[in-house]
Amino acid sequence: MSSKDQVIVLIGPMGVGKTTVGRKLAKILGLPFVDTDALIIDTHGPISNIFEEQGEPTFRAYEEDAVAKALSEPGIVATGGGAVLSQKNQEALKSATVIYLSTDGKHMGSRLKSGNRPLLKNGLSDWRKIYDSRRKIYESVADVEINTSGQPLTATISEIREKLGIND
Numbered sequence: 001m002s003s004k005d006q007v008i009v010l011i012g013p014m015g016v017g018k019t020t021v022g023r024k025l026a027k028i029l030g031l032p033f034v035d036t037d038a039l040i041i042d043t044h045g046p047i048s049n050i051f052e053e054q055g056e057p058t059f060r061a062y063e064e065d066a067v068a069k070a071l072s073e074p075g076i077v078a079t080g081g082g083a084v085l086s087q088k089n090q091e092a093l094k095s096a097t098v099i100y101l102s103t104d105g106k107h108m109g110s111r112l113k114s115g116n117r118p119l120l121k122n123g124l125s126d127w128r129k130i131y132d133s134r135r136k137i138y139e140s141v142a143d144v145e146i147n148t149s150g151q152p153l154t155a156t157i158s159e160i161r162e163k164l165g166i167n168d
């Protein structure tokens with residue numbers, strides 16, 4: 001196993017299923033699972049409070065720390081949708097296998113309702129604008145892209161395993 005194979009990172013827009021896919025993949029592969037949003041929450045409290053009281057730049061600084069920590073040990077890492085904005089994170093991701101979960105955006109409306117995301121005050125229209133502004137970055141840092149549109153979790157997992165050459 002090369003060092004790049006030891007950390008698998010999921011990137012992609014808000015609500016695409018990075019945490020769900022990451023958790024499942026970790027279970028199948030018997031590897032630890034880390035979610036960078038969860039690391040931030042554990043240390044600094046709810047994300048919406050951080051945005052409100054300390055501002056987005058502070059959140060992004062916390063996110064850089066969380067990404068560095070998550071990438072320092074073998075495992076599966078789910079990142080927040082904006083983690084790829086940071087140059088530092090983009091550099092750090094070069095040491096890992098990066099999977100971009102993309103979507104055509106259908107069915108996103110219902111998926112986003114359950115979340116409490118400070119950047120989505122105007123719901124789906126904000127989501128679209130933000131995703132469009134980041135598409136190129138996701139594509140440029142990814143080793144593999146999986147289009148999750150209209151496919152169940154099991155199909156996404158199978159595709160990841162196939163593309164990464166992970167056998168039983």
Ligand code: S3P
Pocket residue numbers: 012013014015018037047079080081082083117118119
């Ligand atoms: C963000 C995505 C969120 C969270 C924060 C900001 C973003 O994570 O990190 O609300 O900028 O796209 P999810 O992608 O898990 O929703």
